[in-house]
Structures are given as structure tokens and as C-alpha cells.
Amino acid sequence: MITLLKDLVRIKSDTIESANNALLFCESWLEERGIHTTVLQHEGKLMLVAEIGIGDECMIWNGHVDVVPGNPEQFEPFIEGDFLYGRGTADMKAGVASMMQAFYELSKESKSLTKKIQLHIVTDEETDGKTTKFLVDQGYTGDFVICGEPTHLQIGLQAKGIIQFDVILKGKPSHGSRPWEGKNAIEQAFLFDQQLRTLSFLTASNEFYDYPSLNLAKIQAGDRYNVVPDECIISYDLRFVPGQDMQSIISEIKKLAEKFPISEFKIQATAPAVTTEPINPFIERVAHVTSQFIGKPAVLFGQHGAADARFYAETGAGAIEFGPSGGDWHGEKEYVSISSMETYKNILVSLFKK
Ligand SMILES: [Zn+2]
Known part of the structure; x- marks a missing residue:
């Protein structure tokens, strides 16, 4: 052997x-x-x-x-x-x-x-x-x-089950010297990330797992110093605990994304637990x-x-x-x-x- x-x-x-x-x-x-x-x-x-x-x-x-x-x-x-x-x-x-x-x-x-x-x-x-x-x-x-x-x-x-998803946050471009005239999409993404981490599905556990895991895997935004970025794409790899309902997790995230005007929520891949x-x-x-x-x-x-x-x-x-x-x-x-x-x-x- x-x-x-x-x-x-x-x-x-x-x-x-x-x-x-x-x-x-x-x-x-x-x-x-x-x-x-x-x-x-x-x-x-x-x-x-x-x-x-x-x-x-x-x-x-x-x-x-x-x-x-x-x-x-x-x-x-x-x-x-x-x-x-x-x-x-x-x-x-x-x-x-x-x-x-x-x-x-x-x-x-x-x-x-x-x-x-x-x-x-x-x-x-x-x-x-x-x-x-x-x-x-x-x-x-x-x-x-x-x-x-x-x-x-x-x-x-x-x-654990898997949900890999992107959120595309939109802002409003303006000159980097007058950021108050625009809306910074990267800052919107920070805000989204903070609020995402307070959602209740992230506190689930069972006899084998203490919690789901969430990895902020990619950020794509901005290309020059003197422009307020108008788009930020953030990509997550979420691993949920067996017993959690995938659809209700997705709708919780969707609901949060809807609070960010004209943002888009895209699921890239899923796998059941x-x-x-x-x-x-x-x-x-x-x-x-x-x-x-x-x-x-x-x-x-x-x-x-x-x-x-x-x-x-x-x-x-x-x-x-x-x-x-x-x-x-x-x-x-x-x-x-x-x-x-x-x-x-x-x-x-x-x-x-x-
Ligand atoms: Zn192997």
C-alpha cells in the first residue's frame, strides 16, 4: 500500500x-x-x-x-x-x-x-x-x-454552506478637492460592511459550529486621487452553519442592500451545507x-x-x-x-x- x-x-x-x-x-x-x-x-x-x-x-x-x-x-x-x-x-x-x-x-x-x-x-x-x-x-x-x-x-x-456574493454600491462622482459635492461609493461600502456584520444570521450556531464566517474577499473601486469614486464592488464569501436557511440569509442581506440607494446585490455561487x-x-x-x-x-x-x-x-x-x-x-x-x-x-x- x-x-x-x-x-x-x-x-x-x-x-x-x-x-x-x-x-x-x-x-x-x-x-x-x-x-x-x-x-x-x-x-x-x-x-x-x-x-x-x-x-x-x-x-x-x-x-x-x-x-x-x-x-x-x-x-x-x-x-x-x-x-x-x-x-x-x-x-x-x-x-x-x-x-x-x-x-x-x-x-x-x-x-x-x-x-x-x-x-x-x-x-x-x-x-x-x-x-x-x-x-x-x-x-x-x-x-x-x-x-x-x-x-x-x-x-x-x-x-458549512456557502454563499458568495457581490454588492455594487453607487455614489456620485465629484472633484477630489470638493468631496462634499459628491457621494463616496467606498465610504458607502464601509457603511454596508459595518451593518452587514450586525445582522442576526451571523449569530447562528449548532453543536459543531459556534458561528458562520464572513470573509470580505475583494474590493474594487477608485482609480485616481482627485476623483470621488462613484462605484465600489465588494465581494464576500459567507459560510453558514448547517441548519440555517440559505434563502432567509439571502433575503436578510438583500434587505440591507436595498437601504443603499441604487446598489445591486448579486449572488455568484452557492452550495448547501x-x-x-x-x-x-x-x-x-x-x-x-x-x-x-x-x-x-x-x-x-x-x-x-x-x-x-x-x-x-x-x-x-x-x-x-x-x-x-x-x-x-x-x-x-x-x-x-x-x-x-x-x-x-x-x-x-x-x-x-x-
Ligand atoms: Zn482533498
Whole structure:
């Protein structure tokens, strides 16, 4: 399994084409071990699906083989103690390699499995997640989904929802030496920002999150000293708490925007929250098996960012992020703990043992 991970890290999969190559490598690895795979294509990007087991229930394991760009030396993996370093080790080729190994081990006793397991390997989680979305749209869904992102063997069962929006505030231009004759759009934006931060939806919380988050991501306005700016565009990334109603948040913001004359409010992108509840037989099973391996109760937590789990969650399936321990993903010293990867693989196999 470690050799498999090292081989995967060596495939520099930071573009569509190279991520496809990594996926085809996974295909050959599985086929060589007698596992039938289906490779699908959408907008030039590949996805792999394989299925073993029988029964009405289906658990999905999802992993991505694309990585964010790294230094050339990061694509030459090396081991120091328990850590294997390299781009994409933690995020998330260790998860993929563990899932492939566990899938292979279970495939040898496929007939005795009373549930189906579907392995989904995708190639664009780091960019837009269209390949996972495509699989879900094609009907590749199940009752429960594990995305193997690095979570230190903790169970990430919720993720915040997303609203990305722009507000275009208008002012009135005038000469910079006579600002009282105009209306400064940047100052309007400051005012809007202050009032936005007092709105009630920003105080929401649940058992996993203390509050939503709001990032003022971009400001575009003004181009010379001697002119009072007449337009200011401010762009926000809002992450709301699972359980909050997206539409009522949007109408609260809209109402505020309407107080600023001739301002415009534009939604650029949204994603619903992942609201998997802890009371779920699959989660109880994952938590139980995990606690047996780690010798203490499994930790449930809420993720701040949203990964591919959200596409499955939209179908009503329970979806969690659950993977090995690692660190510095997207950084220069990305690594994964080899022992946690072994434990992770054993947990995946044990989920299907009586
Ligand atoms: Zn990832």
C-alpha cells in the first residue's frame, strides 16, 4: 500500500491531463488485481467506478487523485520515521491508496459481503468537483458516503454552506478637492460592511459550529486621487452553519442592500451545507469500529470547508469526511502518517466484517 501511495505521488497530477493519468494508473492497479472498473469521462476529465458485494445497501468510498501544484521535489516521495512526505500524500492520495487496498482485500471475499461498496475515484476536487457531481448526476449514489480527506481518523460529518456574493454600491462622482459635492461609493461600502456584520444570521450556531464566517474577499473601486469614486464592488464569501436557511440569509442581506440607494446585490455561487446528523446507523458503525482501533471514543466534528461530500449529501445520503492523519496539505512539507494510513485501511475493511 505504501508503494502504491509512492507511485501515486510520483504522478504529478496537478492538471486535468496528469490527473487523468493518475486515474488510469489506479484503473490498471485494480484491474491487475481482478477488479472490474468502469472509467467515465466528462468534459475531458475521468472518473472511475468499481463495485463489489451484494445487498440493498450501498456504501460509497470517494477519493480524488488531483493535487494542487507543488515544487518539483515534492513529487519525489520520501519517508522519515512514521511520515511519508510529498505533494498529495495527505490530500488525499493516502486516502485513495488506503481505499484501493481495502477494496482489493474485501474483493477477495466479495460474495460474503452483505452490502455493496462502490469505489469512486475522481480528478478535480481541488478545482471544482465537477467529476463527483457528474457521478452523482449519473445516479452513482448510495446510502452512505465516506470521502477519504485527511481528518486524523476523526469523523467530519457536517460542512458549512456557502454563499458568495457581490454588492455594487453607487455614489456620485465629484472633484477630489470638493468631496462634499459628491457621494463616496467606498465610504458607502464601509457603511454596508459595518451593518452587514450586525445582522442576526451571523449569530447562528449548532453543536459543531459556534458561528458562520464572513470573509470580505475583494474590493474594487477608485482609480485616481482627485476623483470621488462613484462605484465600489465588494465581494464576500459567507459560510453558514448547517441548519440555517440559505434563502432567509439571502433575503436578510438583500434587505440591507436595498437601504443603499441604487446598489445591486448579486449572488455568484452557492452550495448547501452538509447536514449529516450524528444519529445515523452508518456513523455509529464507523465511530464504533474506529474506537476499537484507536482505543478511545471516536471524535465527531464539523468541517469549515466543503469537499466532495456535499454533492452526495444533496441526494439525502449521509456523507462524511474521514481519512488518515497528515499535515501541511497545500503547503511545502505535506505529509501523511503511515501508521494512521494502516489503521485507516483496517477500519475500512472492518466496517464490513461481522
Ligand atoms: Zn482533498
